[in-house]
Amino acid sequence: ASPTPPLLTPAAMKRTREQAEAPDAILFGTGEYTTGLTPSGKAKSDKSLGVVGLTFFDLRTRGKIGNRISMVGTNAEKLPKIKEHFRENLTFTNIGSQEFEFFPKEGKNAKAYLDAINAAKPG
Numbered sequence: 001a002s003p004t005p006p007l008l009t010p011a012a013m014k015r016t017r018e019q020a021e022a023p024d025a026i027l028f029g030t031g032e033y034t035t036g037l038t039p040s041g042k043a044k045s046d047k048s049l050g051v052v053g054l055t056f057f058d059l060r061t062r063g064k065i066g067n068r069i070s071m072v073g074t075n076a077e078k079l080p081k082i083k084e085h086f087r088e089n090l091t092f093t094n095i096g097s098q099e100f101e102f103f104p105k106e107g108k109n110a111k112a113y114l115d116a117i118n119a120a121k122p123g
Contacts, residue, residue: 024120027052030078073104074104083098
């Protein structure tokens with residue numbers, strides 16, 4: 001016999017349903033306010049963890065937005081630095097997953113925002 005799946009509380013079922021219906025998020029820009037990174041590395045301001053990315057990770061954990069978060073920049077070479085920065089610095093246990101989809105997928109593309117918009121579900 002297959003194991004019985006865990007039962008969800010009514011509040012958890014409501015949160016899961018709301019999240020399935022919630023819109024995806026697209027974050028335009030991958031600089032200091034979104035990621036906490038500047039061209040020279042970790043920001044030396046009060047935004048060194050970013051504000052926008054951190055907030056949206058938390059919103060997803062709370063079920064206020066859908067599961068998909070996209071970040072849009074113009075240079076795919078920045079992605080490894082962003083992931084490393086988040087892994088090393090966003091160590092809060094209450095923000096859940098730091099997963100996100102990045103645009104552009106490769107190289108440089110000043111119109112990567114169009115790809116992100118086309119990839120998002122309507123809503």
